[in-house]
Amino acid sequence: MTTPDTHTPPRLPWDSADPYPFYETLRRNADIVWDDTAQAWLILGYHAARTVLTDKSWTSDPRANRAINADTVLNSAVIDANMLFADGPTHHRLRSAVRDVFSRSFIDGLHTGVDAICHDVISAIPAGKPFDFMSQIALPLPIAVIGAWMELDAEQCTSLREHSPAIIRLLGGLTDEDDIASGIAASAALIADLLPAAADRRAHPGDDLLSFLAADPTLSLDEVVITALLVAVAGHETTANLLGAGLIRLLTPSPDGNRPADYIDASDPAVCTELLRLDAPVQATARTATADQTIAGVDIACGEAVLVCIAAANRDPAIYAEPNQFHPGRPGPAPLSFGHGAHYCLGAPLARLETSTALHHILARKPELVGTATWRDTAAIRGPLRAPAVLTQ
Structure with missing residues (x-):
């Protein structure tokens, strides 16, 4: 058993821009290692990670983590009504409310609308003029869709x-108390903005997602809005950072001198899968043991x-053979980028649709990088802050 440091808030220990050398260094010792900075066990191996994500004896509720001062930062409806942090019947009820609208067949029906938004956003960028890909395409595009x-x-x-950004820190790791407090405050502001709209959609429903949620009698208005925000924020951030x-x-x-953009088909699902494997937007997700456990020989x-x-x-x-190389269609199990088990990301089909469609339109314009990208400082969520580029066509 380890003893958490109650005076120093836990935080994620890796470099947000390039965490992979850190992971590889730790993996030389074991697939599971204790980290004093995070005040948590780091699960590095695929099989151990999948076991924890699947096993019901682990909880997603951050209040079970004894390293976090739950009394001061986690007594919030944002936690209580959030399916990411719920388990058992509560998680099932909240997830069931949106399961149908995230079915593959339903998401496939959004293709025409997503394609039109991608065309409009990307066609607005003039050829030959340098621009920031993140602020002008990657970030506004999924916001426009949602x-x-x-x-x-x-x-x-x-x-x-x-x-x-503040909310995604809350959703991303739940180890830093300052980030939790900021995320709750940002969530409260958005809830206040959307509660009147949710109440109106419950009284006068339309064909939109918020109306669909508001029509569910098992959800309170707070739960309607928090679920809608989870869908919006997690979907927006995941897609933007993956793009x-x-x-x-x-x-x-690549090492052979060829750019993958010159030979891949962006519409091939294997391309999106390999990008998700190599550049998972969500670097880590937290769980807490609800009973004594032994995983990969570690108590x-x-x-x-x-x-x-x-x-x-x-x-x-x-x-994975050559795990750091880009090989679409490679053999092996699915990457864990969207999680696994009961908390597998409901928005995965939409994120895939947006990413593949956007990349298809972007690559048709023959883009080139024209500077050095800078990366966000969010360790749990990895993505570029800026990515200077130019469309040559």
Whole structure:
């Protein structure tokens, strides 16, 4: 058993721009290692990661983590009504409310609308003029998609974009108390913005996602809004960061000197899968043991936290040959980028659709990188802050 430091808030220990050398160094010792900075066990191996994500004896509720001062930062409806942090019947009820609208067949029906939004956003960028891919394409595009799906007005979309970074820190790791407090405050601001809209959609439903949620009698209005925000923020951030990191990878020459962008078909699902494996937007997700556990020969006590290092598991050399290389269609199990088990990401089909469609339109314009990308400082969520590029056509 380990003893958490109650005076120093836990934080994620890796470099947000390039965490992979850190993972590889740790993996030389074991697939599971204790980290004093995170005050958690880091799960690095694929099989151990998948076991924790699947096993019901681990909880997603951060209040079970004894390293976090739950009394001061976690007594919030944002936690209580959030399916990411719920388990058992509560998680099933909240997830069931949106399961149908995230079925593959339903998402396939959104293709025409997503394609039109991608065309409009990307065609607005003039050829030959350097621009920042993140601020002008990667970030506004998924906001436009989710805004149209929920029928949000321009002010609500702006508020969503402004508050998303703080909320995604809350959703991403739940180890830093300052980030938790900031995320709860940002969530409260967005909830206040959307509660009147949710109440109106419950009384006067339309065909949008917010109306669909509001029509569910099992959900309170708070739960309607928090679920809608989870869908919006997680979907927006995941897609934006995957697009940014994915474009950089596709435009960067591989060891043989060829750029993947010059030979891949962006519409091939295997391309999106391999980008997700190599550049998972969500680097890690937290769980807490609800009973004493033994994973891969390591004893973990009840109340101890683990960080399932998804990005490390996706590059486990015991699972994937040449794990750091881009090989679409490679053999092996699916990467854990969207999680696994009961908390598998409901928005995965939409994120795949947006990413593949956007990359198809972007690569048709023959993009090139024209400077050095800078990366966000969010350790749990990895993506570029800026990505200078130019469209040559």
